Amino acid sequence: MAYFQNLFGEGWPLIWTLLKIVALVLPILGVVAYLTLAERKVIGYIQVRIGPNRVGPRGLLQPIADAVKILLKEIIIPSGANKFLFVLAPVLAIAPALVAWAVVPFSPELVLSNIDAGLLFILAVTSMGVYGVIVAGWASNSKYAFLGAIRSSAQIVSYEIAMGFALVGVLMVSHSLNLGEIVKGQSGGGFWSWYFVPLFPLFLVYLISGVAETNRAPFDVAEGETEIVAGFHVEYSGMTFSVFYLAEYANMILVSALCSLMFLGGWLPPFNVAPFTWIPGFLWLLFKIAFLLFFFLWIRATFPRYRYDQIMRLGWKVFIPVTLVWIVVVGAWMQTPLWLW
């Protein structure tokens, strides 16, 4: 380390930060690639199929084959499309999904940027993901793409409110906006001291809104292939399409990570006894993220798509009242001696 400091002098902190960013983003992109394979495999087995099994042992090289295929495909820009915005839209979709990882802690020490307003930062950054969809829909100059974009932006803006209120509950309980502090507030008596216990309704709202925010089934009306062919990315091909695809999976991983950090105790083990405490916290966090990701795939394979008016009803008339009521309940509960967290 000292050697590099001498070598680069003043510029070393900058280079060191860049190296850390690369060390964070590359594994995420790797996980994204293999999550696509996991999705096809899991849904395959749920539907009594085998899923991809031709490329490499048990189909393990399938993501690499897909990447090569997609890189070699032509990028078609429709006539009448706004060229600059058309190419910019996939970038706008994937950038927030990766930027938000800057404040996600993997263990008490392992975090790229330990800022105090971490939770606010994540809320602000993830709220920008909708621009990718909306700009893509408009720049494509196609009515299906535009319909998909409008559906999606209405849905994302609605569910963001419920999601924000769910986080208000976490803030009240943890007294902090710092994600590391939020996890530390959940330590103590094993899984009973995790925040999903006192905030159970908020946990459910957050999880379901997370599915809706990422435009995943059963809330995937933005794509709705049976109604509007493929929604906002119908005109996209080759790498520009796959960047949208990657953004969806990166968002899924992000929502799972945030949910495990804020409600499921992050890197804390579920029991404070011997065999559980031997496993490093980093692995516990990964295990929780993997479980939630499996949950995402599971519900995609299980539920049919929501009707559009049902989505809006669920968001505005069910989730927002539930979160509002539970915030008041938690606020009152915290003033009584019955509060144990």
Added chain:
Amino acid sequence: MIETLVFYFFSALLIASSFAVITVKNPVHAALFLVLAFFSASGLWLLLEAEFLAIVLVLVYVGAVMVLFLFVVMMLDINIARLREGLWAWLPFGALLAIVMVIEMWIVLGSERFGLAGTIAPEGHPAGYSNTKELGRLIYTHYAYPFEIAAVILLVAIVSAIALTLRRRKDTKSQVASEQLAARREERVRLVSLSSGKD
């Protein structure tokens, strides 16, 4: 040094994008430039260590307000030629207004109370200082009543906006979820056994 550079970068970006908002022809481009302007302003606030305001600016204006703006602008079929009609006829009037505004701002900002000399440069804060916590404490203790009044005014505005736009048309069809959920199979489907006709 670096802070000054960052300040000038964001300021230049803010001025350029705000200028582009009013000069570009395409209204969607103008809205997107407004997003960029909000972003640059939020960067400037971060330099002032006002991280709560900076992040909330992005969260509320970029994440919600501008999305709805874009939504509306994209659906409107705006005829640019019609908008440009009468530009020269109205130009003297607009220019006069602009000059009056510049003079007003000059009088206010150039005065002793608000001038650069009269304002104290914000001090840096220690590492543990939380801007969000301080703001919350002030809003909910010292400024509790003004804050509540502002909240009530906003609520009234929301209610009246809904009341003004809510029109019940008689010919629209809508589903009543409770009726749908209350439906039973026996009411909708009748099982009939038919002979296949072969025997």
